[in-house]
Amino acid sequence: MAKVVKTRIEMEGETVERSVVVEGEAPPPWTEDTVLSLIGGARPRVDGPARVSGRAVYTADVRLPGMLYAKILRCPHAHARLRRIDVAPAMALRGVRAVLSHRTAPPIQWQNGVLLFDETLRFAGDEVAAVAADDEDIAQDALELIEVDYEVLPFVVDPEAALRPDAPRIHPRGNRSSPPRVYQRGDVARGFADADIVVETVVRTPTALHNCMEPHGSVAWRDGDTLVIWDSTQHVHGVREQVAETLGLPLSRVRVISEYIGGGFGSKQGVGKYTIIAALLARLTSRPVQLMLDRREENLATGNRHETIQRLRIGARRDGSLTAIDLRAIAAIGAYGGQPMAIAGPVQEFYRCPNVLTEEVGAFTNTGPTCAFRAPGYTEGAYGLETALDELAARLEIDPLELRLRNYADVNPVSGRPFSSKPLRELYRLGAEQIGWHDKRRPECGPTGARRRGVGMATATWGGGGGPPAHALVRINSDATVDVLVGTQDIGTGTKTVLATIAAEELGLSIQAVRVALGDTLAGPYCPVSAGSMTVASVGPAVRQAAREARQALRDVAATFLEVPASQLDIQDGEIVATMSPDRRMTIEDLAGRLNRFQIIGKGSRGANPNDVDIRTFGAQFAEVQVDTETGQVEVCRLVAVHECGRVINPLTTSSQVEGGVVQGIGYALMEERIVDPRTGKVLNPNLDDYKLPTVQDAPVVEVTMDDHVDERANVLGAKGLGEPPIIPTAPAIANAVAHALGRPLVEFPLTRARLLQALQEGQVGNGSSHPRPLSPRERGRGHRR
C-alpha cells in the first residue's frame, strides 16, 4: 500500500520537509539484539577485482560504433565578451563533424540567466565553443582553428574586492550571489557583554580542487527515440531529470548510465555543461559523441571548494562556557552559482551556545564556479571555529578538549530536539586516550627547540541520516541468485558491496549470490544523489525492505509445497527449511523448477524519518605533528580518527572512507590551494604538478576507530552515513597541533612552508617559551586583536 508522508530530510547542512511516497511495510528495525551473520563483517568490495583489473567500464571506456570525440574551446580571459567568432576554418578541417558556439547552439538557459554558450565569458575556462570530430587529435586541432575576437573586460577574482561598489560587475544585478544568509539565536550583544573574554580572529581558507581520479565527462547517443547518456555522475536519476528538462524531452526518453565512477566528492551531483554539449553534438551529427574533460579542465571548470574569509568573534566566561559566537563569512562563489555552502553550520550546531549570529555572503568572482565538495561549508567552517576555539582555550588556560566538553550540546542547539544518538563524549574519550592527549598537552610539554611536537584535536558533526525517496527491487532468480535493482550509484564508496550485504543478510544467502545492478535509470527505481552521506541510510533500508518482501513471498510459495506454515520457514544458504522439522526443505532452484521459472520480486522503499529526534553523525580527530621551525616543515606524525555512523555494516568500507577523508583533509591543511594570477585572473596551477595533492608519504597511518553502535531511531538498519564527516575535523586538528607546537595560532591556510616561515619571521609565533598570554583584566569584555 502506498501512502504519502511528510518528512524532514537533512542534506549538507540544509533541512527540508518533503512529501514522499512510502510503500509497503517497513521491516522491524535491526536492533542491538538482532543476530546478524553478514552485517558487521570485514568484507572486500564486490567490484574490487573489476575495478583493479580494468574490466570496469567507466564513461571514458565506452566505445560505440561511429563514436565521435568532442572537445571544448575555453575562454583564455577572466572576463570577456565575444566580438566575433568564426568556426568555418574548423568546420573545414577534415574529420570535423560539428561545431557549436554562441552563434549556432540553441539558446539553452544555464545558470544565473546565462546561456549554455553565452556571449559573455566570466572566467578563464568558460565554455566558448565545442567541436565533434573523428578523433581527439582532430578535435584538438579544430579548436585552434576557431577564430575568436574577444573584447577583454575588467575582472575581479578576490571575493572581498568583488563586493566593493566599484568592482567590475559579473552579473547585471551585481556581485552578491544571493541575499546574505543570516541565522540568529539569542542575542549576541548581550552574550558578548556577559563574556569575560572575547577572541576575535579572521581565518582565511583556500580554494581547494576536487581532483577526482576520473574526470568529468559524458557519452551521448540517440538510440531510437531515447537519448542514452553514460555519465560520470553522483546521481543518474538527477541527471536524467535535468537533461530531459534542459533539452525538452520526456523523462522516459532519457536514460542515464553510470555503473562505475572514479570519485565525485560533490562535483558530480548534477548535469554538467559537457553532458548537454555531448547530447547536442550527438543530435547534430546523429552519432554517439564522447566528451571527456582533461585534468586542466577539471581544475578550471568543474567546481571547487570555495575560498572563505571568516570573521569570528567568540565570547566566553572564565570557566569556558560560551556566551556568544558571531561569524561573518564571505565566500568566493566563482562566476556562477547562488548561496555559499553551509560555512556557518559548525558555529550553529557544534556546541551549546545561547547567543549565535551568523551571516554568510557569497561573492561572484571571475573564477571557476564553486560546487559542493565533501562536507561542503562545514569543512571550511570547522577550520575557522575549531582553530578559534583553541585560541580561546589557550587564552583561558583551559585544555582545548575540556573546553569542548564544557560546551557539549546534548540537544541540537539549532532545533532544540534531541539526537537519535550522540556518542561524541565517548569518541572524545577514545581519541584522547589513544593519542595520549593528557600527557602530551601538559604545560611542561610546551614548545622548545627547532623541531617541536604538538597535538591538536577537532570535532565533526554532520548529517548523514538520509531519507526518502529511495526505492529498490529485489528479484530472486530461479538459480537461487538475487538481483538487487536500484537507481543509485557507487561513486567509489562501496555502495554495491554494502547493498549486497544487506540483501544477502535479509535473504539468508551468501553475498556472492547477490548481484547489485545500479547506475542505470532504466533498470533501477529512483534513488537519491550519492551525496550528503546519505546513500546507505536512504537506499539501504529500501533494499532491506525489498529483500524482506521477496523473502516473505518465497516462504509463502514454499509453504504450499512443504505443507508447513510460512511463518515456520527459514532460508539458509539458498534452501528453504522448516525450522521445526529441518528434514522438510527444498532448494530455491527446486521451487523455481516447479513454478515454471516464476521469479519472485520484492519491492521496498525508504520510510519516513522520525520527527522527534535529529539524526547526526559525530567524530573527533586528534593529530600529532612535528613542526620544524627552521625549515617550515609540518609532518603529521599521527592521526587518530574516531567516528561513528551508527551500525558499522562493513569495517573495511568505513575505514576506507575515514582514511580517504583524512588524507584529503591533510591536503587541505598543508598544501592544497588553487593559485590565481592577480593580473590576469588565470589559474596558475590547474594541474597535478603545482596543485599539490598529498602523496602516500604525506599521510601517516590513519588510526581509525569506529564507535559501532546501533542507532535504532535512525532507520531500520541502525546505520548512518560516513562519506563526509572524516574530512571535517582533519585540517583544524592539524592546525591546532601546529599552534600547540608553536605556542601561537595561525590563521591563514593551508600551512605551507611559506606561510609557516613567514609567520615565524614576523614574530607571529612565539619562540620556545612564549605561551599565549592570558587576558589581562583590562582587556576583558572587549574584542582583542591578535
Add this chain to the structure above:
Amino acid sequence: MKTFEHVEPKATRDALGQLAGDGLTFPIAGGTDLLTVMKKEIVRAQRLVNLKEIAELRYIREDSRGGLRLGALATLDEVERHPLVRERYPALAQAIAVSASPQLRTMGTIGGNLCQHSRCWYYREDFHCWLKGGEVCYARDGQNAQHAIFGGGPCYSTQPSDPGPALVALGARVRILGPSADRERTIPIEELFVVPTEDRRRLTALAPDELIVEVQVSRPAPGQRSRYLKAMDRAIWAFALVSVAANLRLDGGRIAEARLVLGGVAPKPWRAHDAEAALAGRPLDTAAIADATRAAVRGAQPLVHNAYKVPLAEGLVKRILEDLVE
C-alpha cells in the same frame, strides 16, 4: 601536440648530424620533460632526434683516475642505485632520491635532467612570458612564491634540477659535442647553467645543435663529504622550494675546502661563495655554521611572495652543515 618527425640515430655522430639548430629540431631522451612542454605547445617541434637508441651514451663507469663517468643516457634511477655513486657521491645519490617519482626516475636521463625546461607556472601555462620570447616576466610582480631570490631579472625562474646543485657542489664537468669537431668542449657544469639573458633566453649554455654526452666527477679526496637536502611543499614528488648541496673537505679537523650550492633560489644552481668563505680554514663548529648560515643568504633579493626562501635557505644550510659534523 602536433605531428612531428621522429628519427632514431644509432650513433652520437649521426644524432649530431641530425640536429639542425633550426629551433624546430630537438633531441629527446626519456621524454619526461620534453613531451610535457610539447603537449602544452611551449615547444613546437617538427623533428625529434631520439637519443635512446644510442647505446654508447648509456653507461656509468669509473675512469682510470678513479673518477665517475656518466653517459648522458644513464637514467636517474641507474645513477642513484650505482654503488660507486652511493659510496663516493652521496650528494648526488641523495639529490636523485628526492627527485620526481620512481616512474620518472626510471625514464628520465641525467642528460635530460640538466636540460629541463623552467617550471615557472607562467612558463608552463599559457602566458607568453619573457623566457618564451615575450615582452614581460609575469612572475616578477605576480605569483612568485616559487621564484628566485638571487640572480633574478629579466627572468626570475629557478633551475628545477636537483642533480644540478649536487653536481655543481661536486665540481662536475660536462662533455659537450656539436656538429663539428671544433665545437667539442668539456666545461665545469657550473658554466652549463646560466642566468638567461636577452640574447640567450634559456637556462643552459647549450646551443640547440649541441649534445651533452657525458658528466664527469673526479674522485673525492680523502676527508671529503657531501650531502643534499631539499625542502618541498609535500613529502616527495615536487620541485625544490629551496635545496642545498654541500661538499666539504676536512683536513685535520679544519675545513680545507667547502662548496655550498643552493637550489631553487636562482635561475641556476647558486654558489653560496660568502658562506664557503665563512667556512674556509675553520673547524666545523657551531660558530662557523652560524656564520655560514648567515652568509649563505647575504644579498638575497626576495620578491613579494618568496621572502620565506631566505629563512628556509638558512635553515637548510644550518641543517646540512650540522649533518656533516661527525
